[in-house]
Amino acid sequence: MSADASDLSLVRRVQRGDKGAFDALVLKYQHKLVKLVMRYVRNPAEAEDIAQEAFIKAYRALPQFRGDSAFYTWLYRIAINTAKNAVVSRDRSPVEYDLDRNNNDESYDMQGRMKDSETPEGLVLTDEIRSTVNAAIDALPEDLRTAIVLRELEGLSYEEIAAAMDCPVGTVRSRIFRAREAIDRRLREVFEGGLGRAEELG
Amino acid sequence: MNEELDSQLSAMFDDELPPPECELLARRLSRDEPLKARWGRYAIVGAVIRAERGVRLNAPLAGRVNAVLLAEPALAAHTAPRDRTSARLRWWQPLAAGAVAAGVATVSILWLRAQSPAGDAPLAARVAQPQAAVGAARAGTAAQGDSYIVPVTKPVGVMVPSTELANYVVAHSMFSPPVARRNLLSSFMTSEPAAAGTDEPQSDVKTVAQ
Numbered sequence: 322m323s324a325d326a327s328d329l330s331l332v333r334r335v336q337r338g339d340k341g342a343f344d345a346l347v348l349k350y351q352h353k354l355v356k357l358v359m360r361y362v363r364n365p366a367e368a369e370d371i372a373q374e375a376f377i378k379a380y381r382a383l384p385q386f387r388g389d390s391a392f393y394t395w396l397y398r399i400a401i402n403t404a405k406n407a408v409v410s411r412d413r414s415p416v417e418y419d420l421d422r423n424n425n426d427e428s429y430d431m432q433g434r435m436k437d438s439e440t441p442e443g444l445v446l447t448d449e450i451r452s453t454v455n456a457a458i459d460a461l462p463e464d465l466r467t468a469i470v471l472r473e474l475e476g477l478s479y480e481e482i483a484a485a486m487d488c489p490v491g492t493v494r495s496r497i498f499r500a501r502e503a504i505d506r507r508l509r510e511v512f513e514g515g516l517g518r519a520e521e522l523g
Numbered sequence: 524m525n526e527e528l529d530s531q532l533s534a535m536f537d538d539e540l541p542p543p544e545c546e547l548l549a550r551r552l553s554r555d556e557p558l559k560a561r562w563g564r565y566a567i568v569g570a571v572i573r574a575e576r577g578v579r580l581n582a583p584l585a586g587r588v589n590a591v592l593l594a595e596p597a598l599a600a601h602t603a604p605r606d607r608t609s610a611r612l613r614w615w616q617p618l619a620a621g622a623v624a625a626g627v628a629t630v631s632i633l634w635l636r637a638q639s640p641a642g643d644a645p646l647a648a649r650v651a652q653p654q655a656a657v658g659a660a661r662a663g664t665a666a667q668g669d670s671y672i673v674p675v676t677k678p679v680g681v682m683v684p685s686t687e688l689a690n691y692v693v694a695h696s697m698f699s700p701p702v703a704r705r706n707l708l709s710s711f712m713t714s715e716p717a718a719a720g721t722d723e724p725q726s727d728v729k730t731v732a733q
Contacts, residue, residue, distance in 0.1 A: 326538060326542040328538065331549045341554055342553040343588075348563035351584045353570075355577075355578045356570075369584055373587050380598075383598055384598055458572065469568075479537065498529065502533075
């Protein structure tokens with residue numbers, strides 16, 4: 322199995338002019354990228370802006386991407402550079418925001434929360450998503466929970482999980498899929514039934 | 524939704540699907556919105572398991588990126604194969620284009636000058652050309668002996684009979700300065716003795732040498 326084959330197939334589609342494939346890449350990596358950017362900026366809204374800029378830069382630079390490295394590694398570098406540049410340009414401009422951050426961390430955090438509070442239902446939904454997923458994971462049978470946690474938390478490959486759980490690779494694939502399906506069933510209820518914000522995913 | 528398809532989607536999300544299946548599923552994923560939404564929820568599940576704090580799980584980031592990219596041109600135009608040969612050839616393309624343009628311009632100028640009724644040659648020379656052609660034709664036919672070639676001189680629009688022109692100049696002499704009038708008439712008399720008094724252009728010359 323070639324590593325990064327799925328990303329590469331999506332990347333090739335984007336390079337052939339299929340913008341929908343890039344949408345799939347954004348959906349897959351947006352949370353990882355925002356979390357990465359938040360090492361440089363503590364404000365979630367600003368981190369999202371930088372992540373957005375990084376994705377757009379990546380899209381424009383995609384014709385030069387040849388697949389020598391994994392797509393995420395390449396995207397990671399773009400995001401880091403974008404975040405560093407954003408921090409440098411922000412530090413050059415003497416805005417009140419910086420004074421707040423330097424003088425009073427509490428007020429800085431407050432400001433970050435104020436930006437988030439522009440969409441209060443967004444925060445509620447995030448909390449609800451988190452609690453729903455955690456509850457669904459807790460409700461999973463042990464073998465499914467172990468498989469999905471080893472995959473998502475530890476980042477193990479199917480082969481490594483198979484070795485760890487002493488089962489065939491096909492079984493690992495099936496367990497992870499069934500775990501995701503069980504969680505997704507609960508998650509869909511939140512998006513479609515609960516707050517009706519499924520469209521915000523895309 | 525098809526369970527096998529969802530199973531493939533889950534494996535693809537983990538980069539554990541064979542490349543040929545990835546190709547097919549990537550094609551479907553880029554078009555199938557429910558499938559894409561499920562793909563997005565798989566990403567959320569991963570983010571929650573990794574406890575990515577501070578990340579808004581319902582962030583409309585993908586929608587914002589998508590909105591920006593709607594205004595962007597598709598990448599297909601930019602991703603034409605770029606091999607070394609084409610890169611090597613690329614530098615002389617502007618030069619070649621310039622050379623072709625210059626060539627076309629030169630041919631056009633030469634053609635226009637050839638077609639122009641008022642060329643650079645003096646009037647006497649221009650009027651003398653058909654005479655020379657007739658002379659050459661006569662000489663050629665005489666040299667060839669038994670020849671029935673009948674050279675045909677192309678009609679020349681600029682052939683103005685000297686008599687007519689002289690009459691014209693004289694008739695309008697009151698409107699032209701004396702110096703210019705004298706120069707023109709004297710040039711007729713000195714340079715066109717053969718053509719003087721000829722009323723018709725030497726258009727068709729039929730010479731039959733036996």
